[in-house]
Amino acid sequence: MSRSTESGSTSEARTRLLDTATAIFYTQGIHSVGIDRITSEARVTRATLYRHFSGKEDLIVAYLDRADRAIRGQVDALARAAGRSAEDRVRDVARSVVDGIRSPGFRGCAFLNAAAEYPDPGHPVHRAVLAHRQWFLETVTDLLAQTGTEHADAAGRRFVMLRDGAMASGCLFDPELVAGTFLDAVEDVLRARDTRPPLAG
Structure with missing residues (x-):
């Protein structure tokens, strides 16, 4: 602390x-x-x-904690939005990712960046990254379950992998192209809910 x-x-x-x-x-x-x-x-x-x-390590964890709280506040508000279907709330979360990619000074995901610098799973910085990612996966999976899919766990993992790819690509390629590709892929996840289990495993 x-x-x-x-x-x-x-x-x-x-x-x-x-x-x-x-x-x-x-x-x-x-x-x-x-x-x-x-x-x-x-x-x-x-x-x-x-x-x-x-020390510096404590400062890094505080930096990630601040980012975590900001993202949680934004995503939780979207996930609980009244008057929105479950599908639209999934889309709203996806659009919040896109808004970040399009923002000035975007340099990718702060948590993925930190994990790359602190790969040891036992390190406090890496543990802070994993805690954030587990919360995000559980939140997205719950939203997808509310759409009626029988394969919410797999769909949640697919969403997170798509999000990771978009965040990595967004600081390397045209943000608009990346944003459009990501949103299209999220629509594929939503359409697949009644036909097949996405990303088995």
């Missing part, structure tokens, strides 16, 4: 540190960025950083 000198609130210095780390880690990678760079750009001392975080 990140340490803070504030009781019941987050200090301005901690927020600056996390804002700075978030921007740098996402755009430039994690291993390539040192504590000195973060403290310099956040305009705080090393001592201040260590009052709020036990």
Whole structure:
């Protein structure tokens, strides 16, 4: 758990540190960025950083936790939207992925990027990635189950794999082309629900 000198609130210095780390880690990678760079750009001392975080690893986990909470809030709101069919809520989640791909400064999935830099399954950063991905898989699978498919587990895995491919491709190729291909593929997942089990295994 990140340490803070504030009781019941987050200090301005901690927020600056996390804002700075978030921007740098996402755009430039994690291993390539040192504590000195973060403290310099956040305009705080090393001592201040260590009052709020036990070290760089703790800061990385906090960065991923912030991203996780933002995505959960967005996806959970879409998944619970009143007056929308289950199929449309799946489409809404897919469109939220596309919105990210189309956004300025898109550099892929923060969690996949972090997993590539921290491949050890036992590392706290890797565990934070897996926890986020398990939540996303379960959320999408539940939404797909609500569409009436008999193969929601397989359809959920297919959706997540399509999403991973779109996120990886979105920072390498034309975002509009990637977005259109992904949305078309999601429609295929929805159409397949009554005819065959997608991605058996």
